Amino acid sequence: MAKQVLTNVRLFTGGADLTAASNQVELEAEVEDLDTTNFASAGWRERIGGLGEGEVTGEGQWEAGDLSFVDDAAWVQLGGRGPWSIAPAGAADGALAYTGQFLEGSYTLFGEVGSIAPWALTGMSSGPLGRGVIAHPPGTARTADGTGVARNLGAIATNRRLNASLHVLSVTGTPTFTARVESDDASGFASPVTRATFAAVTAAGSPQGQFLPVPGPVTDTWWRAAWTITGTGSVLFVVALAPA
Amino acid sequence: MDLRAVRRAIADAAKAVTPKLSCHPYPPAVLQARSFFVVDVQVDWDRAHARGLDAVTLTARLLSGAADQPAAHEQVDVYLAGAGTGSLKDAIEAIRPSRGGALASSGVAHDLHVRRFTGVREYEHAGGYFVGGDLEIYVIGPGT
Secondary structure: OOOOOOOOOEEEEOOEEOHHHEEEEEEEEEEEEEEOOOOOOOOOOOEEEEEEEEEEEEEEEOOOOOOOOHHHHHHHHOOOEEEEEEEEOEOOOOOEEEEEEEEEEEEEEOOOOOOOOEEEEEEEEOOOOEEEEEEEOOOOOEOOOEEOOOEEOOOEOOOOEEEEEEEEEEEEEEEEEEEEEEEEOOOOOOOOEEEEEOOOEEHHHOOEEEEEEEEOOEOOOEEEEEEEEEEEEEEEEEEEEEEO | OOHHHHHHHHHHHHOOOOOOOEEEOOOOOOOOOOEEEEEEEEEEEEEEHHHOEEEEEEEEEEEEEEOOOHHHHHHHHHHOOOOOOOOHHHHHHOOOHHHOOOOOOOOOOOEEEEEEEEEEEEEEEOOEEEEEEEEEEEEEEOOO
16 A cells, blocks of 8 residues: 555444544554563663553534434543554455454533534543454445455464454344354365354334454464345444454 | 535525625626526545535635615625525535525535635626625535
8 A cells, every 4th residue: 555645544432433523533553562681682762562551532523313423422431441443544355454352531522602512522442453454345235245355464362352343333224133253274265154143123223333352273264254145134233444 | 415405505595695795606698697506616525434525615705785875885784684584504504404404405515514704805807896895604414
């Protein structure tokens, strides 16, 4: 991915796509600096990495109406944990994405007279941050069972995991939608293994977000999103898969 | 955001003031003594990601009458009132969604704000001299 001007950073939190209402998104990953300097360090400090943590901050233009808008979504999620996914250059299938579970610790709204009504959110990571891909893009409504494109995200080592985030953006009709994460040892997915299954979503519970960790060890290197839809209706959703 | 529709919406809104103004979305070829028209546009694209928001600052010119008429100079102040039947700010902002206006429901823009008026002076147009000034109108709307 070449150098670029930021104009299309996609931000999903819970069941809200905040992209078109956001103008600043920052993702920060930090590892604690632990000093291990000793008398044999030859006069220089030595360090090892300690605990890691991440923080997402977003800002933009305030809107309200239902859970697909920032105010409704942020108010419901305040103090709770949920999935946040950030894609730096669009959310096409396979696009680079960072995802994890975050505690929404801060929500700031409104500002100076005459300004566009603003919002600001801060999420603190709960668990490791993952760097991966968009495994199902937001623009395609689904009405029947299906699978996403297979992506080579590598094996998951012991004590590591794959972050799986589901953002259900809208549900129309009366479907029951169940998404899952599958892996296989080859791109053809001749023998897929279900690694995680999200809770079923119906129209009454939408929009919403769900986060599932897929713990290692997993030797399969190919991953994809898959889903079943029963009943009548359509679902718009995003799945992000990211090794962490 | 369709700037043509924004200009027309602002010009149409300004027609509500009294004394009546001849209101135009673009500078007219033939100017009447009391006129209002949009003369300048500044567009700030990409105020939100994925072309979610553009912001436009329009300059609209008020000409209240012939520059050699004292009443025309006083009339400028009537149009600059914050409220009342002569208030251009009030008339234009009447189309805001927060005031039940049709700006958002018509799809023209999300919202607008008449921010300031500047430059009471004489303007020459097509050989005539008029007194008036410029209104700065801030409009936000979808980037697509």
